[in-house]
Amino acid sequence: MTIRNEDQSKNTIEGALKKGETVKFSLVGSVCISRDFNDPKSESERQVIYVSYLGTERILKEHFALWEDLWKGDIEIEGDDEAQLVARSALFNLYSNALENSRLSISPMGLSGTFYSGHIFWDSEIWMYPPLLFLNQSHAKSMIDYRTDRLKAAENRAMTYGYKGAMFPWESDDKGEEATPINALTGQFEHHITADVAVALWHYYNMTQDKDWLIKEGSPLMRKIAEFWTSRASKNTNGSYSIRYVIGADEYAEGVDDNAFTNAAAKKALKYATLASAICGKTALHIWKEISDNLVIGQMQNGVTQEYQGYKGETIKQADANLLAYPLGIITDPKQIKKDLEYYAAKVDQ
Secondary structure, eight states: OEEESSSSOEEEEEEOTTTOOOOOOOOOOOOOOTTTSSSHHHHHHHHHHHHHHHOHHHHHHHHHHHHHHHSSSSOOOOOOOHHHHHHHHHHHHHHOOOOOOOOOOOOOTTSOOOOOTBBBBBBEEEIIIHHHHHHHOOOHHHHHHHHHHTHHHHHHHHHHTTTTSOOOSSSBBBSSSOOSSSOOTTHOOHHHHHHHHHHHHHHHHHOOOOOOIIIIIHHHHHHHHHHHHHHHHHHHHHHEEEESBBSSSSTTTBBSSHHHHHHHHHHHHHHHEEEEEEETTTOOHHHHHHHHHHHHBBOOOTTOOOSSSSSSSBHHHGGGGGGGGTTTOOOOOHHHHHHHHHHHTTOOOO
């Protein structure tokens, strides 16, 4: 049996088989890019040659062993086969799109689609990162390494917008710069992403208790994020603080004041920067606590947490006010959580 490359675009396998004979063959491919290699074409060819020399049996054995190790972080559901399948499908996709020591994060859709161009959003820290933090800390660390490696870019962005500290882009490219299409205002105004990063950093420390990491990487970044929110918030005449002209997770509402999720996430970011500083023996600025304690989170006359200042029941893209219960944990009263859920369930655009 022979393999011929007819026109440099496709391979053809030819051969003669006798009745009852079976043949096995393997296809090996490799993808390398110029970000990682000066000569990605040659490196791709080298990797294919390397794998072909090791042989199919050895490669598959090592592949299955790696997955066996990954599946030590599993979710087991008894009595509901469909739920079990869905949970493991989700975990498979998370594990497939993260890599230990890569210092890279996960884009929405991961490797399954190109719509988001591999860019990193809040989905990474708020939705994909938490299960990995519980089930596979090495993968989770790569996701936050992605942010710590791009601190300088975030500092530069804050400076160019007239703020202090570090301001992360809404749609982050490989360099940590803003990649949101220019016709979307989210790139300029969806600032809660910067607080979301701080929340993820603090959760990593709580899960691992890695004080050395906190001193060297975690706390310095959280302090820069606290500096940003200190410069971003403005004090009201009654002593409260507001964050004005933002886009929240409800992206239908552009340029609103005191978005509930943005303010709540900023409260957490400032609080966590204070706690981390104390652990690391650093002095936290008193203004961090003052702003955190007094950021406005409004309520409507019916007692429901207000999506943003002036919200009067409009249709919303997503109910970010409900996120104050989970994942932020700011609203903990079950009655209040239920009231908010019931109200906004009818407001979300279906």
